[in-house]
Each structure stands twice: as C-alpha cells, then as structure tokens.
Amino acid sequence: MTIALLIAEANVNAKSASRFWKIKMLEKVNRKELRELNAILAKALSYEQKGLLAEAARSYRFLLSKRQEPVLYYNHAVVLKKMQAYQEAILNYENAIALKPNYAEAYANLGNIYQDMREYEKALEHYNRAIYFGPMLATAYYNRGVVLQELQRHDEALQDYDRTLVLQPSYYLAHLNKSVILYELKRKAEAAINYGQILESDPDNIDAAWNLGILRLSEGDFAAGWKLSEARLRPRAQFNNDLFQKPYWYGEENIEGKTLFIKWEQGFGDTIQFCRYALLVKNAGAKVVLSVQEPLKRLLANLDDDIAVIGENEIPQHYDYYCFLMSLPFTFGTTVETVPYPTRYLRTQASEISRWKAQIADIPGLKAGLVWAGGERPNITCARRNDANRSLPLRQFIPLLEVKGAAFFSLQKGPPAAQVPDVQASHEIHDWTAAFTDFADTAALIENLDLVITVDTSVAHLAAALGKPVWVLVPWVSCWRWLERRTDSPWYSSVRLFRQVERGNWDSVFSDIGRELQRHVAEKKN
Numbered sequence: 001m002t003i004a005l006l007i008a009e010a011n012v013n014a015k016s017a018s019r020f021w022k023i024k025m026l027e028k029v030n031r032k033e034l035r036e037l038n039a040i041l042a043k044a045l046s047y048e049q050k051g052l053l054a055e056a057a058r059s060y061r062f063l064l065s066k067r068q069e070p071v072l073y074y075n076h077a078v079v080l081k082k083m084q085a086y087q088e089a090i091l092n093y094e095n096a097i098a099l100k101p102n103y104a105e106a107y108a109n110l111g112n113i114y115q116d117m118r119e120y121e122k123a124l125e126h127y128n129r130a131i132y133f134g135p136m137l138a139t140a141y142y143n144r145g146v147v148l149q150e151l152q153r154h155d156e157a158l159q160d161y162d163r164t165l166v167l168q169p170s171y172y173l174a175h176l177n178k179s180v181i182l183y184e185l186k187r188k189a190e191a192a193i194n195y196g197q198i199l200e201s202d203p204d205n206i207d208a209a210w211n212l213g214i215l216r217l218s219e220g221d222f223a224a225g226w227k228l229s230e231a232r233l234r235p236r237a238q239f240n241n242d243l244f245q246k247p248y249w250y251g252e253e254n255i256e257g258k259t260l261f262i263k264w265e266q267g268f269g270d271t272i273q274f275c276r277y278a279l280l281v282k283n284a285g286a287k288v289v290l291s292v293q294e295p296l297k298r299l300l301a302n303l304d305d306d307i308a309v310i311g312e313n314e315i316p317q318h319y320d321y322y323c324f325l326m327s328l329p330f331t332f333g334t335t336v337e338t339v340p341y342p343t344r345y346l347r348t349q350a351s352e353i354s355r356w357k358a359q360i361a362d363i364p365g366l367k368a369g370l371v372w373a374g375g376e377r378p379n380i381t382c383a384r385r386n387d388a389n390r391s392l393p394l395r396q397f398i399p400l401l402e403v404k405g406a407a408f409f410s411l412q413k414g415p416p417a418a419q420v421p422d423v424q425a426s427h428e429i430h431d432w433t434a435a436f437t438d439f440a441d442t443a444a445l446i447e448n449l450d451l452v453i454t455v456d457t458s459v460a461h462l463a464a465a466l467g468k469p470v471w472v473l474v475p476w477v478s479c480w481r482w483l484e485r486r487t488d489s490p491w492y493s494s495v496r497l498f499r500q501v502e503r504g505n506w507d508s509v510f511s512d513i514g515r516e517l518q519r520h521v522a523e524k525k526n
Contacts, residue, residue, distance in 0.1 A: 074103070081113055179194040188218075226329050267458065277340070290307055349440070
C-alpha cells in the first residue's frame, strides 16, 4: 500500500483500539490508567503524522507492554516499516496475526515488506493470504500484481491490476501499471489507449505522458514522442528556477552569438547518444557549454574544439540560456529520417589509441570486445526491470568464445566483471579493464578492435559513436531507441541489432551472432 493508505488505516485501527478500551471499562479497568493509555495512543498517532517515527515507536512499545492487542502490533509495525526496521516490523505483524489469524491488512503489509526486501515468493505467499481473508482488499491485488510483474509473470499481473480496478476504479497506480504491462506484452495499441484515458482525466499527469512518449518513440513517431517526453521536466520547474539563473531555451529564441548551457540528464548511454546535439547548437551560431557525468568528461572533451565540456555538478560562470540535453531532439524536430551524425561524432586521443595498439599488437585474429551486463540501479524500478531483461552471465557467451580465429576482449566494468576469471579457466578472454579509469580509456581500446558485441548498455553507444561496428543483443521488449522490427538503427550507421524472437530466449540470438562472427572471421582471413 502507499504510505498515505497505511497512515489512514493505522488511524482507523487506533480508533478501534480506543473503543476496545472503553468496552474494557465495564470490566472495572482503572479509569485513570485507561485515560493515560488513550493519551499515549493519541500521542503515538500525532508523532507518526509529524514524521517523528522513533518517538511513535517508543509510544507503541510502551502501549504493548500494557496491552497486547492486534491493532497495536499492527500500528507499531507500520511505523517500524517506515523506519526500515524490517525485521522488527515483521515480528510485530506476525504477533498481530497470531492474535487475529484473519487479519488481512497485516498479511498485506507483510507482503509489502517482503516486496521491499525483494523476497518475492514470500511476498506472494502473504498477498495470497491477504486476499483469502480480505477478498475486497484492492491494495492486496495491486501489490500482488507488482510482484508478479517483477517475476515476469505478466499475464497474471495484468489480471490482478484488472481486479484492483474492479474494486477501486480510480486506483491510479493500477491504471498506470496496467498500461506498462500492456506495453511489455507488446499490446501497444491497448497501452496507448490506457495512457490516453489517464491523460483525459488528468492532462498534467507526468507518468502517463512520459510513458506514452516512450511508446510513440519506439514506434518511430518522433514528433509525438519528443513532445510527450517533455513532461519529464515539469517537476523540475522550481528546482530549475533555484539552480539556474537564466531562461530556459525552447528553440524559439535566436541563439546566434549567445551562450547555451546544456545540462546532462539520465544515464551514460543517453549522454553519449544525445551529445551530438551540442554540435547542432554550435552550428546554429551559439557558444556551447555542455555538462556531463564525470566518467564521460575526458572523452567528450574531444567532441569539438569549440564546445566547452564541464563536470556534472558544475555551472558555467556566464551563459544566456540553458536547456536539458534530451530536450534537444524535440527542439530540432528530429525525425527518424533526420537523425544527425549517424556515422561518427566521437574521437579519442591518438596517443591513447597507440598505447593500446602496442598492447594488443601480438594477439592474432579478429578482435572483438564484449559487454554482457548493464549498470545496476537497484533502487530505480524501471531500470532494475530493464537490467533484468538485458543483462546476461558471461558464460552465456561461451559459444562465441569458441569461434576459431577470433580474439575476445572484456570491456565490462562493475560487479559483473568479476565473472571473467571463472570463464578464463576454460576459454581465452583478455581483460585489461582494471586499467580503465573512465570512458576515454574504454574508447581507446575500442578504437583498436574490429567489432564490439554487447547487450544494450552505454558501451553500445560509445562504440557506435566512434563509428565502430557494433552488434547489440536486443531483448524481446527493447528500449525505445532501437525501434521495432529493425536490424539497423537510424541513430548509428555501424549498429546491427540481433533481437529476441520470444521473451527471455537468447538461443536464437547467439546462434545468429555465432554464424555472423564465423563469416567475419573468414572474411578477415581472406
């Protein structure tokens, strides 16, 4: 349940507890003690509403030392969950259930804790019990749907969202998640209708507008997609006004002779993909200051001699306008046919290229770089789900490692890089990534390779922006930027897409890549 729902439920339960104590007065409970307990209960609720959670928890502990009632264990657990004291919260919910075995709300909230802990099977077990004892509890159906979605059980999740909406037609998150599920099931027309219905009732809904924009972009309808995706800027309005002291550039003002500050946003791959638009701004006669994430700063300093590149938290001393990087495709009216600079727009220092050239000069064969996993962002739901779709264990690449005449180089950073030694025990893969300090180092090695084979991650954008041949493994539900049913990309002329033909099945993808790799090895020998 949402926090607001939990608070409301706690208040209702507390009132029930107060009524219970008044009934107990008939059993000759000390009136003074009862008044004191009621006062402490009121204070606990007040603390909770003010966000003074530790004080609220202490009050509930005192109450429970006097009276062991299900509702008090429940209310205490609600507070403990907000404090992320999960194990103590679990114990309190279990105590509530021990005293009241049909306590549907307690089962539902236990499911929420296990969902937060990503123990999804336990979460499902408790949601099932909540629904058994409380078949009209809409939030239990909704949260079970969320867990089923995490487990990739999309059809079942859709059924739970539909049931939620039967019980509570105005349940906004159920409408939104239903649309997401329809998209993931590739029922895009239905998803678009659902998003449209949300926007009809709430034209300023950021989530629905943003998601519908992504859907339109994935279909190649860039005109509608860019416009809708601008909704992401709305919650930043006050923040922007406080941080930036100059007007936002929407493309309407004459920028010639002016300085435009372009602020990075989202992931490394997004910055690499869209930094090309700084060149368009420069060509429009403006001076450009581009901020980028620190690991990209040294690489993108080579984007253009006339473009100043600064760090992610820096703000230039002088500028006339500012804008966010990913608004520039909308500003310039980019269509599938007019994507700028699809061949190459990034370069690396010649000295760094030469250093890696000497390092790998004696390694024979077609040289292929490998990336098998994306960056982990576990606290961002959409990123976590996307990573589950795209990332693979290195061992799944072993059929490629067995292709004769090819030499393989790890370009993988982060925790998944720890898989290399295990595979090196039986297959040769060169790994110098410990020497990489940023993307400029990665780029310098890529410049010396013949090919990069990668899952959908920032290195795909890096290699493609360098003009290097890139083979991208694309999941059944792909990122919007790879569009649908294409094996090429309007964004990068050197990219080739190898798509799943069914959800979760990479076998045919690796078979296709294996055949193509063998063909390229044979061509290089000739």
